[in-house]
Amino acid sequence: MTLVEDEAFYARIEDQLEVTEKRLSAEALGADNPFIAEASRHVIGAGGKRFRPLLVALTSHLGPAPSDERMSLAGAVVELIHVASLYHDDVMDEASIRRGVTSANAAYGNSLAIMVGDWLFAKASSIVTALGTDFVRIQADTFGELVAGQIAETTGPQPGEDRLSHYLDVIAGKTGALIRTSAVFGAMASRAEPGVIEALSRFGMQLGMVFQLCDDLIDITSTSTGKTPGTDLREGVATLPILLLEASEDPEDEPLKELLGHGVDTDAEVERALTMLRASHVIAEAREEIAARAEAARGELAVLPDGPPKRALDRLCDEAINRSN
Structure with missing residues (x-):
């Protein structure tokens, strides 16, 4: 940075x-x-x-x-x-x-x-x-x-x-x-000052949520993180994209829901699920949630005095969003 x-x-x-x-x-x-x-x-x-x-x-x-x-x-x-x-x-x-x-x-x-x-x-x-x-x-x-x-x-x-x-x-x-x-x-x-500390408490929680949401999304979207893609799918962990899919009422999501509902065990099943997820609307929706939380974190910085520390924290919000893109 x-x-x-x-x-x-x-x-x-x-x-x-x-x-x-x-x-x-x-x-x-x-x-x-x-x-x-x-x-x-x-x-x-x-x-x-x-x-x-x-x-x-x-x-x-x-x-x-x-x-x-x-x-x-x-x-x-x-x-x-x-x-x-x-x-x-x-x-x-x-x-x-x-x-x-x-x-x-x-x-x-x-x-x-x-x-x-x-x-x-x-x-x-x-x-x-x-x-x-x-x-x-x-x-x-x-x-x-x-x-x-x-x-x-x-x-x-x-x-x-x-x-x-x-x-x-x-x-x-x-x-x-x-x-x-x-x-x-x-x-x-x-x-x-107490007001600064309170704002940073809210900032830190939102930023922490953003980083974890990004990690969970990267598990689906990226193949170059050093982590085996689809680890969460293999372990049956339902992260934000999966939960958004579960809540969807779009009939076109049914084949993917059915695949995930049976569990993905083999490499072929995981790869098929990843391909379908990467093409799904839930990826864009997850990114919107990440961006909204990053902006909420950025908003907490308004009470901080202008200067390098504030600019650095603001930059962390940008970097958090960019990790998922």
């Missing part, structure tokens, strides 16, 4: 992210047990987008008292929570690859992967105490939302519950909550 007029600002952000990266490495390596140190840095060391620490860094310039120390602590907390959740997700999904390396559960077994994930959650909880009780409360609430989202996904919609609303609640908990907290933590670390 680069804007020519903001080169100095982005250089500053890169420096801040480097400090956060060093803290993450130090926390992983600092385990008393050598095995925990090795297993905890297994996924941390594989890198990743570090999107959550980026949000912390960007919003840490929106208050009157920016602090690299507080920013790096907050950035490490949100990334450790994210990585810990990945360890647990990979066990539940029986994944074999994470960030281009063997997943922790494949490398060490399910039980150890879960316990290392728990250790990372505990480490995040320890670090956040240095930031104060307000941060501790938000971190605990966010953790609760992550777990509730995962439970809701696992148990599925309750009788009579709208499937689309359930799906949106799941991704709000599993993805939106931590991205929201990342945006809030950076602002809090710089002692931003």
